[in-house]
Amino acid sequence: MSQIIDPISSEIFERKPYLQNYFRNFNSGNRWELGSAKKPGEYYVSLNGEPLSSSFSPLTQAIRLLDTYSLRSTDIVILFGLGNPHLIQKISETLAEGQILILIGDDETLIPVIWDEILKPVLSIPGRHLFSGDVFFPLFFNYLESLPIERVSGLKVIRNPTDTSRNVVFRELEEKTQTVFSAKMSDLLTKFEFERLWIKNSIWNLVHVGKETPVRYPISSLREKFKGLTAVLVSAGPSLRKNLSWLQSVRDKVFVLSCDTSLKVLIKAGIEADGVVTLDAQTNSFFHFMGESLNKIPLFADLVSSPTLLREPMFRSVVHSVTAKYQVDPEGTLVREVTAGGELAEQVFTEVGDIQSGGSVATTAFDMLRFMGFTSVYFLGQDLAYSGREIHSTGTHHNEKWLTLLNRKNSLERINEVIIRKRETRFVPRAGGKGSVLTDYVLDLYRHWFEESANTVEEMKLFNVNEDGAEIAGIQSLSPERASANLNEIPNHNYPWRELSIWKLGLEDGTGEKKSRETFVKSREPKDKGKVGKSEMATSFYLHPKGSGQLFHKLQKDLEFMEDGLKAFEEKLAISSFQESDIWIWMREQSYLRRMVRKTEIYILRHKDLELTRKNQLMIQSIKKEIRYLKRSLYPMMDSFPEKG
Numbered sequence: 001m002s003q004i005i006d007p008i009s010s011e012i013f014e015r016k017p018y019l020q021n022y023f024r025n026f027n028s029g030n031r032w033e034l035g036s037a038k039k040p041g042e043y044y045v046s047l048n049g050e051p052l053s054s055s056f057s058p059l060t061q062a063i064r065l066l067d068t069y070s071l072r073s074t075d076i077v078i079l080f081g082l083g084n085p086h087l088i089q090k091i092s093e094t095l096a097e098g099q100i101l102i103l104i105g106d107d108e109t110l111i112p113v114i115w116d117e118i119l120k121p122v123l124s125i126p127g128r129h130l131f132s133g134d135v136f137f138p139l140f141f142n143y144l145e146s147l148p149i150e151r152v153s154g155l156k157v158i159r160n161p162t163d164t165s166r167n168v169v170f171r172e173l174e175e176k177t178q179t180v181f182s183a184k185m186s187d188l189l190t191k192f193e194f195e196r197l198w199i200k201n202s203i204w205n206l207v208h209v210g211k212e213t214p215v216r217y218p219i220s221s222l223r224e225k226f227k228g229l230t231a232v233l234v235s236a237g238p239s240l241r242k243n244l245s246w247l248q249s250v251r252d253k254v255f256v257l258s259c260d261t262s263l264k265v266l267i268k269a270g271i272e273a274d275g276v277v278t279l280d281a282q283t284n285s286f287f288h289f290m291g292e293s294l295n296k297i298p299l300f301a302d303l304v305s306s307p308t309l310l311r312e313p314m315f316r317s318v319v320h321s322v323t324a325k326y327q328v329d330p331e332g333t334l335v336r337e338v339t340a341g342g343e344l345a346e347q348v349f350t351e352v353g354d355i356q357s358g359g360s361v362a363t364t365a366f367d368m369l370r371f372m373g374f375t376s377v378y379f380l381g382q383d384l385a386y387s388g389r390e391i392h393s394t395g396t397h398h399n400e401k402w403l404t405l406l407n408r409k410n411s412l413e414r415i416n417e418v419i420i421r422k423r424e425t426r427f428v429p430r431a432g433g434k435g436s437v438l439t440d441y442v443l444d445l446y447r448h449w450f451e452e453s454a455n456t457v458e459e460m461k462l463f464n465v466n467e468d469g470a471e472i473a474g475i476q477s478l479s480p481e482r483a484s485a486n487l488n489e490i491p492n493h494n495y496p497w498r499e500l501s502i503w504k505l506g507l508e509d510g511t512g513e514k515k516s517r518e519t520f521v522k523s524r525e526p527k528d529k530g531k532v533g534k535s536e537m538a539t540s541f542y543l544h545p546k547g548s549g550q551l552f553h554k555l556q557k558d559l560e561f562m563e564d565g566l567k568a569f570e571e572k573l574a575i576s577s578f579q580e581s582d583i584w585i586w587m588r589e590q591s592y593l594r595r596m597v598r599k600t601e602i603y604i605l606r607h608k609d610l611e612l613t614r615k616n617q618l619m620i621q622s623i624k625k626e627i628r629y630l631k632r633s634l635y636p637m638m639d640s641f642p643e644k645g
Contacts, residue, residue: 009115012123018139019123019130022111026133032113034085043117045083045110052083052162062087066094066158074153074606078102078177080170081163082110082132085118091158092122100147104140105132106167137173141180146335149184150602183445187359192599195340196626197281198304199592200633202341205303205310205320206348207552207634210543214310217502218542219300219321219353224373226497230254230490231374234273235362236261237383239468240393244269246465246480247380252492254378257300257369259361260288261396262381267292274497275300275319277365279357283308288396296506300368303342303352316505320345321368324354340595347554348547358449359442366453376461378483383469384447385428385439390416431466431477439470447472555634558590559627566620578616579604587623596626 013020033046039057046052054061062084071077073096082088082105095101103122105111111119111132122128131140157174164170209216232247232254234240240262247256248271258266258273260280266273277300278285286308299315303322310318322342326334338354345352355371357364362382369377381393423440428447430437439447447470454462454474462475465483478486497503544550565583578584587593594601600622604615 008120008124012120015126016123016129018136021136022108022115022130022132026108026135028107028109030107030109032107032110034113034117043085045085045114047083047166052081052166053085053087053160058084059086059090062090065160066090069156069158071095071156072153073099074151075156076100076102076147076152076154076181077156077158078104079158079160080104080174081106081160082114083160083163085114087158087160088118088122092125092128095127097125098127100127100152101129102140102143103128103130103132104170104173105130106163106169108133108135140173141176144177144180145184147184149188150598151605153606155181179445179448182441186445190359191340191595194281194304195598196596196629198339199341199596200630201281201305201307202303202344202592203551203555203630203634204307205301205305206344207548208307208310209320209348209548211548213313214299214315214318215505217317217319218349218351219319219355219368219371220349220351221502221542222319222372222500223353225500226255226369227373228375229493230376230378230487231369232256232378232380233362233365233369233382234258234262234266235379235381235383236265236392236396237381237385237466237469238387238390238393239383239466240265240381242468243380243465243480244271246483247271249484250487252494253487253490255374255493255497257365259365260285261361261392263288264292265381265393265396273297274495274503277361277368278302278305278309279323279361279364281306285309286312289314296503298502298506300365302339302355302357302364303345304339317502319502320349321353321355321364321371323357323364325356326354341592343591344551347551348544350542350544356453358446358453360446363446363449363453366450370457370460374460376463378478379462379464379466379472379475382450382464382466382472383437384443384450384472385430385437385468385470386416386420386425387437387468389413389420389438391419429471431464431469431471433471434467437468437470443470450475552634555630558593559630559634562587562593562623562627566623570620575612575616577612578619584619593626596629597622 031048035044035046035051035055036042037044037055037058039059042057042059044051044053044055044058046055065084065087071091071094077091077095077100079088079091079101082103088103092101101122103119111130119130123130129143131137131143155178157177159170159174205216230253232250234247234256236259244265247266248269251271256266256271256273256275258276260276260278263273263276275298276289276294278288279302281304283306285306289309292314294314295316297315298317298319299309300319300321301309303320309315322345323339324342325337336354342352353371355364356367366377420438420440423442425438425440426444427436428439428444429435451473454472463483463486464472464475464477465480466477467479471477498507562583565581565586569578569581569583597619600618604610604618610618
């Protein structure tokens with residue numbers, strides 16, 4: 001350790017403390033050496049006597065390799081393989097200070113060998129990071145997950161050929177890196193597309209809490225209330241229809257939570273779900289419920305869900321949640337990132353409840369079951385693949401719509417095939433290990449999400465009742481017969497959750513007499529909450545007094561303040577940067593407002609060559625557009641808002 005205690009190393013360790021761990025005297029069977037090349041002043045790395053780059057002029061080799069890449073200032077650059085020291089140096093010199101360069105090696109014991117001559121000058125530059133060896137790979141992916149992707153336009157991977165050809169770990173790391181980065185870029189594009197809609201929907205849903213039916217509850221009211229119970233999560237994969245008889249046979253032993261797409265399939269089979277989950281912010285989700293009598297079924301809805309569902313009198317109670325991601329940033333701090341609009345929930349609810357999602361309704365529903373404390377979860381219709389080259393089970397809204405398109409030249413099989421061929425497909429192992437099944441890029445992302453989640457919920461027993469879909473590592477695949485055998489010893493539950501007010505509202509008849517009187521001994525709601533049937537009293541424990549009204553007035557004042565600030569800025573004679581103005585400094589602290597102009601802000605960040613007047617014009621126009629958008633969606637929401645004329 002003494003050889004690396006110097007002022008520069010100490011400064012690096014202060015800013016990047018994890019780097020000190022490379023000097024712990026790791027054991028390795030590899031013998032690394034930093035040797036002098038034949039050209040003076042040049043170095044090469046050897047492994048057990050074999051050079052990993054040119055031993056004559058590794059610098060020339062590095063320059064030639066780097067010339068084949070076009071690196072932009074907005075790229076994240078990752079180097080796989082540290083065998084050519086001059087490649088590390090030249091990449092770092094090519095990039096701007098602060099631009100992210102990630103160095104990936106395959107052995108911890110290499111780092112002390114090349115620290116002084118090679119790594120120390122590079123890692124002293126902001127934005128340069130190093131991860132080498134199995135112990136540090138999890139830290140690498142934590143760092144990758146926490147990267148602010150907004151300022152990044154792409155990922156450039158550079159490989160030192162000798163390293164990547166000798167160790168397959170580099171290929172595996174690159175595949176996983178590409179998957180993580182693609183997911184983050186997809187997430188960013190989704191935010192570009194939907195954040196303003198998420199905020200509008202969240203505002204509409206929040207200002208209506210406590211004012212009219214349906215009665216709104218936070219999912220925090222159900223935290224850990226279902227311990228010892230078993231749930232079935234029903235998705236709309238093609239295999240669902242063949243396993244409905246299994247669900248009918250175990251109905252009285254399980255809590256049935258339906259994804260919105262599968263609800264109509266269950267209803268047609270005579271199975272009444274105990275809850276249905278929706279996540280979609282667009283009005284298309286309404287078609288999954290249209291025409292059905294759903295008074296007895298609570299709707300589990302993310303705050304961003306389409307208000308169209310809640311304007312209709314089909315649900316008596318709604319359980320709200322917010323989607324939140326927890327990540328460790330590069331400094332090791334746990335960071336909570338909530339979906340746009342969700343940050344306003346704390347002004348209405350005392351606590352809503354954070355649900356983690358992998359992007360689909362099924363991933364959200366699964367985390368809801370975890371949140372509620374279920375001991376065992378059985379997945380049904382969770383194909384995550386085109387089983388039988390079909391997209392959904394028959395009976396879903398999608399199939400109902402496609403049936404109207406059938407004619408002599410257009411069969412249901414052809415419709416499925418046309419859709420599948422437009423997607424980026426691949427083959428993955430079939431459930432139960434019997435061959436392979438066709439899936440696509442998006443479904444495979446969901447599969448990886450379930451696999452990672454399965455590793456973090458060891459207290460839950462997870463089973464996939466599926467023989468046709470994709471294998472999900474960490475979740476045991478069962479035939480319906482084996483699943484029934486598992487549940488044989490479990491007694492009938494007698495629907496204890498129906499004693500909770502969330503379910504009681506839908507079970508009351510016209511006279512208010514309850515249809516179910518079972519006692520839910522495993523859960524207790526807060527005392528002194530009032531009688532069921534009085535919506536204001538039933539949910540008051542979870543609400544801030546007059547929270548919805550106060551939120552509305554806050555939003556109203558925020559919009560007025562923004563309009564006044566924009567007007568004052570535009571009236572200034574001197575040209576100054578809008579992003580240094582008082583109104584923008586204030587807006588940056590209002591995350592829901594800043595997110596609405598995220599796309600414009602990132603565009604300006606990526607086009608630094610724009611003239612100042614053009615930057616100001618773009619930002620001001622964007623803000624004015626969002627003010628009009630919020631006004632149109634906010635004002636009609638309040639029944640008490642006075643009409644003109």
